[in-house]
Amino acid sequence: NAGVTQTPKFQVLKTGQSMTLQCAQDMNHNSMYWYRQDPGMGLRLIYYSASEGTTDKGEVPNGYNVSRLNKREFSLRLESAAPSQTSVYFCASSSVPRGNQPQHFGDGTRLSIL
């Protein structure tokens, strides 16, 4: 009963390094999302994939890229990490897009960029 699995759980990077965050879901959901959560800011959508083969920008996409590898997997890439990208990153999935059904979240990746 894994649900949404994110790896890694923690990561420290130096400014300018690249990194890919991995996310996989086993609920046969069509839609997947990447959020970042910062103190006092709530959850903000970075990118989403309404269905396999499609991706769209969310509220804060700058500095990130995504790949919907297949129906199960959705990765988030930081090409050149910046201190402003220090955050907790959550992956989520849902059976249909956006708020039409509840999203199920992974446990998050805590990313620190020095």
Place this chain on the structure above:
Amino acid sequence: EDKVVQSPLSLVVHEGDTVTLNCSYEVTNFRSLLWYKQEKKAPTFLFMLTSSGIEKKSGRLSSILDKKELFSILNITATQTGDSAVYLCAVSYGGSQGNLIFGKGTKLSVKP
């Protein structure tokens, strides 16, 4: 500008107290309002509300939506220390696929 505002931002109560958390919104083409509970890690789904005046209930938690006044409340009765968490409100709105925005959350601390 579309927005979701939660209040209070933080709240400290004692076990056994009843609390009411508020969520107001201003969006175009409202679709649904969702409540999540976030402890140390992943937000977990509590309720999804689409119609005014219909209370959703799960144990000691209940929620109701008022689409005329554009707000929702989440009630927790007989609070326990395990209710300590951040409670997130999210609103779905807009076109065919919809958009979803989250409020900043209410941090609830329940003291023994």
